[in-house]
Amino acid sequence: MSRELVDTSKIPGWGVDADTRNNPTYPIRHREDLQTDGLNWDRPTQQAPDVEILQSIEHNRLPAVVGTSTPPTGLSGMIRRYAFRRSESDWWHWLLLMGADRINVVEGVIEDLSHGKVPNIPAEMGGRAEWQHNKKGLAVKVAVLAGVTLGLLALRRRR
Amino acid sequence: MLAMNYRGPYRVRVDEKPMPIILHPEDAIVRVTRSCICGSDLHLYHGMVPDTRVGMTFGHEFCGIVEQVGPEVRNLTAGDHVLVPFNIACGKCQFCQQGLFGNCHESNAQATAVGGIFGYSHTAGGYDGGQAQYVRVPYADVGPMVIPDWMDPDDAVLLTDVVPTGYQAAEMGGIQSGDTVVVFGAGPVGLMAARSAWLFGAGRVIIIDHIEYRLDFARTFCPAEVYNFREIDDMVVFLKKQTDSLGADVCIDAVGGDAAGNALQTLIGTKLKLEAGNAIALHWAINAVKKGGVVSIVGVYGPTGNIIPIGNVVNKGITIRANQASVRRLLPRLIDHIQAGHLNPKAMITHRVPLADIADAYHLFSAKLDGCIKPVVLPNGA
Structure with missing residues (x-):
């Protein structure tokens, strides 16, 4: 427990960023910097992934770059594909993915064993x-x- | 190459994985020199983030040497020592144009609510992270920044997430001169939020946690008043008494879903995962802030939902502000602060471990053993 008040005069840099204009709408939305409207920005080159990418149904197009780590496989992959038929707003989307994650752990152990590796848990x-x-x-x-x-x-x- | 390999909740190891390659003309391949374990990595480690797949490599706080660049990369060349913001941002979409580099719309196929993040599950795009010897860095001209010659690489690696996240937490608080700021959480982000609150002119900074060694560190590092909620009967009443019964001007949630301090929230959120983690820190923040005050959230929660007193948000006229840090936007200012001696992030580093020992480092950090505040992994040696 510490009840001593801190002497602000001893804090290096105290108040240097104080800005009375920093009301609760600054700096989250610099709308004045927008050069485009809607989805019409100058898009980066589209990556052509060579692995299966599950895409949120809230996207109307694949983002220009995608992560290619650990594509969906096995039973967990089937559940993930089913989960991605539902939106990010649907509780089942996330609960199915959490369920798939747990099944994926078992699949990971089976995969290790199938390669002759006993995981050192x-x-x-x-x-x-x-x-x-x-x-x-x-x-x-x-x-x-x-x-x-x-x-x-x-x-x-x-x- | 060697890389951290997630095997399930509380289980990680190091395995050989294929070298990353250029998959997009704006990619770079970076040889990692330093990589941190972040408090938010623990949400992954604890199995709290949906779509965290076995085999993934975590790590969104890293710096390293550029090994190779794609044909459209103009600002970086092989040999540059760069720090890499945790956000993967295109720099062109509507959100990047607004400076919202943490909300890029061109980097996460799996979700629209969050932009791509290195090594942070498929909910954040499915990119392998920097707890590895090498990593693929998309949009290499947008995020990465060459580390200034004078800067200690230990400070540089902390500029990729912890420092900007803590700073933005204070910034979003809209702190006015003399304000009382309460920070929930004395982890690295909470420490930086408290330290940054002084830069915005706070008159009083209070930190709440239950880990004594972290509170001891916070007392001198930030510096701040510190209180252990385990020793306090009712957190909100206590804070009201500390603030003339009105409440704090600004409350910052720097904890997120891995909070402790309420058995019901722990059962529902942490154990049963029926809500997106334990939201007691946010609950306290809402109830302890002054009417008309600001609650700033940088603690990470899952994408489902949490039990919080939203009625009090309305009744008290509270402004809630929250976001993933927009690292690229904040870097120039924060580099100035480090150069001027206003911030000294590397003082938070308590552990340096080779990649081979990453399972032990995760456990140390997760279980709060050996005075661990911030572990740094050295994937390619010291």
């Missing part, structure tokens, strides 16, 4: 940093995990 989750800087927290997590596992095993035996 503790290392991917920063286990070394946890060991170096939060041994107590790590011990609690291990204890909770062990407790839950033993509890599940005990329940299974009872059945």
